[in-house]
Amino acid sequence: MEVNHINMQGNDCEPDRPAHPGIFPTREAGKSDDQPPERSVDFPVSVVLPAGGTGERTGLQTPKQFCSFLGRPLISYTIQAFERVSWIQTIVVVVSKENVDLMTDIIQRFQHRKVRVVPGGSTRHRSIRNGVLSLGEEEERPAGDRPKVVIIHDAVRPFVEEDFLYKIAIAAKEQGAAGAIRPLVSTVIATTSEGYLDHSLERAKYRASEMPQGFTYDVIHQAYQRCSESDFEFGTECLHLALQYCGTNAKLIQGPPTLWKVTYKKDLAAAESIIKETLSRSACVLTGGSAPAVALADALQKAIGALDMELDIVPDLMGENTRYLLKEWNFIQVSVDRSCLSEVEALLTDLDAAYRALLHPLVIIWVHLSASDELSISGTAAEPAALMDLASAAKLRNVLLYGVQLRQSKDAERWERSVLKVAEIASALIREKSPALIGQLLQA
């Protein structure tokens, strides 16, 4: 029996692939207006994101909401997940006083638009209250413009999706309160004060309360007006306050596994892996239109497809193909018989003009197809040096540039091997996004 076929890559053991990852524009992002009318939210919704955590449970000095993934702090991913939902108006981020400057800097740097920063209180409930109050306090806003529904979410659950936010918002408006739940992963037990088992709960009767939760502004506002100092000091569950102080039994909605919360150090690795995976599903091949380049691109498309990545092939980014400039994270530039990098330079200029590398690093793979069948595979020595220099410059603009070189071959089998190698190398470079390997000219 063969065990080896069970493998992390390219089979069903691969990491999470959310259907509609909230933090990333989908490839059909432009279509969001075409959604069926029942999906529209016709009342004002705002968001409170408590982000005052200290990261105790990860054992890190940096609170996890500020840990960077591909150069961008986690909280910026979470903000983006809300910012791209058209019916969400304001996102209030509540941070501890010492992190207000850091947060303001993040908002500027990643050009977030709907965000307001509010200083937190000494506990979770005090922080959320500050956020809720700030939504009702705006001087320029008449009371009627207050949000109808307030969604509360954790800064460290970046993978929340629009579909689920919609369900929470609608249920909150109808019921006064709504919250995400998930099945329990472990049995929950009660302990004696001496550290022995007292009893275990029947798993099927209980659920884990997760985020997001939604409330009408009136319910959450009233709950925080009425609750006790002890609630503010020791409580953590907003649904509980709505029940106890407003008599509102929240509607509970089972959320997808993607609602998970970055809690422990291991979760940082999982989050990075999901972010990388989501940025690695497709690439755009630029052929320049020449026949050998198109033939190579077609062969690559097939080979990379088998590696679970989608390729679009275009001659260049002119005309309607400009859209790839605005949505694609990965580019493969095929150059035939030319050892100059002018096409890559032009692509870099275009990407720069479109501000594409602001949120995520872009990958460009320069594939140099040499028509000669000779053994000299590294071209002139000037070429690798020029590639390295260009890659160093591109890195400063958050673009990772790599090179791959292959020779045209009349031997069909050898050619097929080379193409497969290019596909494997390109797929690995796009998935791994290793800064240490930029500027290398790899051999296929």
Next chain:
Amino acid sequence: MEVNHINMQGNDCEPDRPAHPGIFPTREAGKSDDQPPERSVDFPVSVVLPAGGTGERTGLQTPKQFCSFLGRPLISYTIQAFERVSWIQTIVVVVSKENVDLMTDIIQRFQHRKVRVVPGGSTRHRSIRNGVLSLGEEEERPAGDRPKVVIIHDAVRPFVEEDFLYKIAIAAKEQGAAGAIRPLVSTVIATTSEGYLDHSLERAKYRASEMPQGFTYDVIHQAYQRCSESDFEFGTECLHLALQYCGTNAKLIQGPPTLWKVTYKKDLAAAESIIKETLSRSACVLTGGSAPAVALADALQKAIGALDMELDIVPDLMGENTRYLLKEWNFIQVSVDRSCLSEVEALLTDLDAAYRALLHPLVIIWVHLSASDELSISGTAAEPAALMDLASAAKLRNVLLYGVQLRQSKDAERWERSVLKVAEIASALIREKSPALIGQLLQA
């Protein structure tokens, strides 16, 4: 304010680094006999590993205990975590009937020694019972040789550590039963039958019940003799059976975060990342003893140290340095002015003879230091081709071979830059272990 310094790599946002990772021999593995006497277990302990899960929650076709990480199924990591504990005698793996052959194959392939495979029942409790019964049933074993304590663990918690197993075994012997607990990550709530909040539990009073759990053989055996069909059908918690049918209140011991269970797809990514990280903490540099190679190795040691990896420098693997052959996963072979790969070939032969690549892939980085200051950086064209051929052959033996080339330089600044580049490239190759990039000759 600078946000960019908060980064996944090389700072405190990095993934889990367990103090004593159970599945990997520590670098001082030979020292385990020197442990203080209070750590020894002087009664027989065996383990039951239920591994009949179907992987429902990951949404995968392959149950997660059989998913491969670096070419090796998860369950093999978990088995190894127990196998290397000297005081554990037998590990009973309980798998569904259709996976008995697969499991037997895994045991042969990864040369596990203490393992017995037992077919599972239709539910978790039935499977565990089969495992427990098999420990008492051995014909060749007199009743007095039965295990005193049985540890039950999940096949999908591979990162359990000896320290914690010790605590569970001792507490189980003293109290009859003992179990790992963890603080609750989410509030637990009770729901009404209509899907509304009924009440929320006070988080501080409850704990998540995790694995491992330990029982005296008598307690767990009796519990399974006495429990009802309903327990067998719907129950999941062994501690509950010990309490209900033997009156044994289990001692609860808080476990480390490393006890986590691979449950969802995202956990596969986290597990892979931890396994890779654990294999990437150190490397052994072979210099051959020549002065320029030793100078480069010394500079590399400093540069790679800053990247959080430890280097040991030795001329070769003769004499007492043979120990590196038996414990190191990563090797950097420095060759000076020679374009032949004979040193790498010799290393491959030695590693083969030591069966080192059986459990985890080994990494060899061939660093070619050219004394000439000339521009021709790729040497003769034959060299990259020979490296690629050798790498392809090594891959079949689970060894990942890469090449890095640099030139000696009298310009101190330029030399320092080159060394730093080698360090970054080597560190990235060792951490990423990308099969697509083997055989490449990278430029530093």
